[in-house]
Amino acid sequence: MSFRLNGVGLTHANGFVALKGVMLQAEKGERIALIGPSGAGKTSLLSVLGTALAPTEGLAEVLDFDQNFWLTAEVKKLRTHIGSIHQSPPIPGRQRVVTAVLAGKLGQWPAWKSLASLVYPLDIAGARAALERVDLADKLFARCDQLSGGQLQRVGIARVLYQQPELILADEPVSALDPTLALATIRLLIAEAEARGATLVASLHAVDLAIGNFSRIVGVKAGHIAFDLPASEVTVPLLHDLYASEGDELPVQAHEPHFLSQAAANEAATRAACC
């Protein structure tokens, strides 16, 4: 068993119910895609699995740790086995790529090694190997603020590869990448999970990317699980039902919905007012 959520509910301090009665279980090595409209609770679900948020109801067990009886020391031990990939890579801009990648093992290293690596990176070969897999080995000693958004996202993935977790959680890992790179990245994550027998849970915005690559699809809607099916059994009506709140079209890679950003909208309004 990799994780088991039993009737998990999550109510935020302001009273917003993010999750209710979620039952979800995964065996070791499974690869699961979470899909659903924005605000459905995909990120909350990943946060519970990643121990960032404790469920307010129900029982969550992750990698044989019983979440409701956590002690701080145990949580730390558990967390070293969980690798998270975030929508925007949480890496300081002035850090060097090599340091950012090595930071994946801070929870596993002895304190002296973590301290020394701030001055001289102690596992350059390991960092290089992880970066090679995301095609960034040449950026090993570059500073993170010299990278493009897509490159930085791949550094974040390299960090998780270097961490070698048993459970990989990815929250919209490719929404900032162009379609070709997105596909390659998803395949890399799947290959990594497969090679090491790790469990992979990824929330994805693009339905085609999910169904084309993952064996198991979980549809999330309004804080609960709408369906939980093998990819081959997911039908178009089912998807339309899932995305009913977002209109008639399904979000796919080929034509991602484009939203006018606020700045651009303002600019347009200014131009309209001037002329």
Place this chain on the structure above:
Amino acid sequence: MSRIDRDPAARSRLIGALAMLVILWPLFQAAEVKPGVLFDPGNLKVIGNFLAGFLPPETGNEFLGYLAKATLETLAIATAGMALAFLIAVPMGYLASGAGREKATLNPVTRSLLTILRGIPELVWALIFVRVFGLGPAAGVLALGLTYGGMLAKVYAEILESVDAAPARALRHNGADRPLAILYGLIPQASKELASYTVYRWECAIRASVVMGFVGAGGLGQLMDQAMKMLNGGEAATILLAFMVLVFAADGFSGWLRRALDTPPANRASPFGWRSGGLGLALVVSIVASFSYLEIGLKSLLTLGPAFDSVVVEAARSIGEFVAGFFPPDLSAEWLAKVGKGIWETLAISVVGTLLAAVAGLLLALPKWRAPFSFLLNTLRSVPELVWATITALAVGLGPFAGALALALHTAGVLGRLYAEALDNAPPAPGQALRLAGAPGGFAFLYGTLPGAAPQLIAYTLYRWEMNIRMAAILGFVGAGGLGQLLYFELSLFHHAQASTVIIAMLLLSIAVDQASAWLRRAMR
């Protein structure tokens, strides 16, 4: 290890660290850093007895009367000094600024005059004016007015230059004069920053006027000086408390004023409401009250009775002689070497003090320890460096180490607060992500949070160091080494030619610091 797996930055890091050591070692030597002295039994006894004397603070009626009078005097010096500074700053800033000019001309004469005004520390001006006008608040007001006038003018000019120039240019092309173009085109953009900086300077003026008492320019500082010289701990404690209350109150008031500047104007013909009207009235009243409280009347300078003439002529002659005594400055090789040593010592004090402060400030700013120590930070910060120097001089004896410690104490308070703000503003996501990957809190901070905040921390530290070099130059007035000690001796001995060299050295140091920090900021960008 294969050749490819070597960190290319390692060599330059090693060289950098070695260079640091090579530079810092002699500086620590020059600052006479001897931590052992802090724990010397004899010194411990002196400072222990003195600090024990702090309790209970003096609360006798007679003393409290003196204290109230001195506090009022300090406030009045600050307010009157700021009024004078404003009068100097507005025309000078207008002349020096390139704002609203068709062709950007930097008025070199005004600019260099401003550099001289603010390059010489207010305490040195005060020391000189005390000799001209005698002991009393007039020297303090003049000194504040000149230095702060120079600073305000420079900053006003720069603020006006930094806002969008297009509105003023358009007005000028439509035939408006430069003053009107500035008033209608630039002031609306810059008014908040101008007002906010002026209020901030007033806050600084209160601190400065406290300090100027140490050279006999009246106010709380003079009282403190007397209490310290008599080792009267009880009185010193009460005065310190009064300092803190004053500084906190000024801090709070200026914060409130700056927030009030954010309110949008009322929806009527005159944008000024009861608050601006009331404040304006209060401002005028407090300036008039300050001057009359300090008994510096323009009248006494203007109404010249017949019997007065000879006195005035006599005074003018003695001032002239006094000023002439400063020229030519003593440029003998022997004296220059001594001044050079003073500059080196001043630099050493500032570097050591700032480094110690940065370490202490960072520790106190860490989220883990911030809560219990924020009061300590505020206390450290509210006591001016010069006052700390009188206390550290007791603890480690006269000399540069006392100065470095005093700088470190005050600066630790300032930097601690700035660091805490910077750490709060640093992006939280990287540290949080590392914690979720199992990193211990300390390392999540070192790898995730600190890199995000580092540029800000370094910028704050450099900025404080810049201020500390200037401060280190005058700490010597209470015996804490550096150029100040040299100047104080020479002025006490009426060696004006030698004093003049020291003042020029201070001025050059200040200009060099300006240039160096501008260069550093560009290099860091």
